Amino acid sequence: MRLKDKVAIVTGGARGIGEGVARCLAAEGARIALIDIDGEEVEKTAKTFGGATIGIGADASDEAQVRAATEQAVARFGGVDILVNNAGGGGQLAIGGIGNPFTNVTQEGWDDWLAVNLRTTFAATKAAIPHLQKRGGGSIVNISSIAALMPSLAIPAYAAAKAGVLSLTKTLALELAEHNIRVNAICPGLLWTRAWEMMATMMKMAVPKYADMEPRGIFLDIVKRSVPLGREQTPEDIGKLVVMLSSADGENITGQAISVDGGITLRVGVI
Numbered sequence: 001m002r003l004k005d006k007v008a009i010v011t012g013g014a015r016g017i018g019e020g021v022a023r024c025l026a027a028e029g030a031r032i033a034l035i036d037i038d039g040e041e042v043e044k045t046a047k048t049f050g051g052a053t054i055g056i057g058a059d060a061s062d063e064a065q066v067r068a069a070t071e072q073a074v075a076r077f078g079g080v081d082i083l084v085n086n087a088g089g090g091g092q093l094a095i096g097g098i099g100n101p102f103t104n105v106t107q108e109g110w111d112d113w114l115a116v117n118l119r120t121t122f123a124a125t126k127a128a129i130p131h132l133q134k135r136g137g138g139s140i141v142n143i144s145s146i147a148a149l150m151p152s153l154a155i156p157a158y159a160a161a162k163a164g165v166l167s168l169t170k171t172l173a174l175e176l177a178e179h180n181i182r183v184n185a186i187c188p189g190l191l192w193t194r195a196w197e198m199m200a201t202m203m204k205m206a207v208p209k210y211a212d213m214e215p216r217g218i219f220l221d222i223v224k225r226s227v228p229l230g231r232e233q234t235p236e237d238i239g240k241l242v243v244m245l246s247s248a249d250g251e252n253i254t255g256q257a258i259s260v261d262g263g264i265t266l267r268v269g270v271i
């Protein structure tokens with residue numbers, strides 16, 4: 001029980017990586033507030049955890065909403081020790097289509113990707129910092145992506161936003177060190193969540209060689225071709241690292257970005 005008596009906030013916690021990370025934190029004794037823009041789903045998910053987890057519907061890219069959600073978590077659990085900035089993925093207006101390059105990205109789409117993938121981290125972090133300070137320290141883990149580490153022809157705004165998350169991670173690590181708040185990032189590789197299900201469904205329509213394949217098969221084909229360790233990553237793979245970084249095991253680690261990608265980034269590439 002490495003996180004006994006700790007309180008964690010996980011944004012985007014209704015499903016996928018956020019839910020998996022939260023389950024790993026809960027298994028180590030943390031009490032958890034899941035914040036998600038999908039209010040109905042996040043409440044359902046929280047119920048499956050049992051008593052020490054609450055689900056709060058809020059848009060993490062909206063400063064006022066995420067502050068109110070954070071205050072709700074503090075009112076319920078008495079403080080905050082860990083923030084996992086996980087909310088992200090495809091913006092509502094963003095998808096120009098797989099294979100569509102930067103020149104096809106609209107300003108509206110660009111702003112949407114940046115809001116979902118970078119402003120969420122800004123807003124939730126601002127809301128949490130005073131509470132982490134009150135506890136005398138804590139851990140922030142930002143979920144970036146391997147897309148931050150290489151050029152991206154398919155999803156340039158997403159990649160730029162996730163690279164922004166890595167920059168912010170380093171700046172915050174330095175600024176918050178005197179408060180004993182550590183800030184690190186994780187770059188996940190390929191996980192079969194709703195996000196990849198949507199992407200593979202679009203690839204089926206846009207890429208002729210995938211026309212006759214099911215989305216899951218397309219995803220597994222990409223995994224086979226790009227992951228040296230030969231398997232997809234899971235939310236638990238990410239959650240185990242969040243636990244390590246947020247527990248005493250990670251007490252001297254800050255400002256780092258760690259890829260959990262089965263070695264994908266060892267192969268120089270473009271996504």
Ligand SMILES: NC(=O)c1ccc[n+]([C@@H]2O[C@H](COP(=O)([O-])OP(=O)(O)OC[C@H]3O[C@@H](n4cnc5c(N)ncnc54)[C@H](O)[C@@H]3O)[C@@H](O)[C@H]2O)c1
Pocket residue numbers: 011012013014015016017018035036037038058059060061086087088089116120143144145146187188189190191192193194195196
């Ligand atoms: N799936 C992958 O292969 C992969 C790879 C690298 C990085 N990531 C990152 O991991 C994170 C989680 O992705 P996932 O694959 O679990 O996706 P997902 O779509 O399954 O889950 C994302 C969750 O975030 C929530 N969300 C979106 N915008 C929000 C907002 N403004 N405020 C609050 N909640 C919001 C969604 O409602 C959803 O529940 C994202 O930041 C994503 O970019 C995913």
